[in-house]
Amino acid sequence: MSIPAFGDSLIIYLIIAAMLFGIGFYGLVHRRTLIGMLIAGELILAGASINFMAFNRFLAPDPTVGQVFTLFIMGIAAAEAAIALSIIIAVYRNFRSIDAEDVAELKG
């Protein structure tokens, strides 16, 4: 019995990253609560990070660049999650709902 060596080809990682990006985009459009949208956004960021790490492993002449970039993406994502969640809590205080369609005060 034999099995292809999946972990050694760039295209596999790119396809995984594309799949995470597609699922995250689908969730971002499909979800109706703000927290669900935030979760889908984290999936999109994970897809982008996997892309960077795959290129770092297979194509980059300096194999630290992708790791540094992924660490920065993690830091930005943590800051973004903290800010977005406090905004969501403030929205919930004012509107008693976190449904994206209920937060429509400016709609005429």
Added chain:
Amino acid sequence: MVPLFSAEGLSSLVFIFIVMTTVLGAVIATHSERLTRAVTGLAICFIGVAGIYYYLNSPFVALMEMLIYVGAVCVTIVFAVMLADPNPESEAGKGSIFAGPLSFALGILLFWGLSALAGKTAWVPPSARVNDGSLEEVGRSLLTNYSMAFELISIVLLLAIIGALVLARQGRTRTGGES
């Protein structure tokens, strides 16, 4: 192709398992009705992503993924779910035209397009590596080449903490027990 019962074959099997974990977690995170289950799916997905980073020769980034995403971001989202107390999403009713099959089609289209693009491009491997990408080298480049970005991201994190505190505190002092 490698034989199944060798080190490479077994690591390939584990890789398939990790990828399935990632995709399954992502599907749970986007599809479950209750937000707590969605956060759990997100944590499962990030554990799988950490395994993928391990296969990409960087155990440090895998560790950071577990620490920051699974340990911090998911727990923060759980706290927000607890504080905001959302009802389970009712799928029927007021949904835009994007909410149904159109969003699914858009996701499939993006996935297919990106995969086709990745498959058709002729990637050129590097002729030489300047270092081995170990943790020592990552630390050295963080503190030499990328020290400016390193300092900037610490300022961004500090501002994010202060901003989150200000935003989440505001309603509490102003309105008190308004309901």
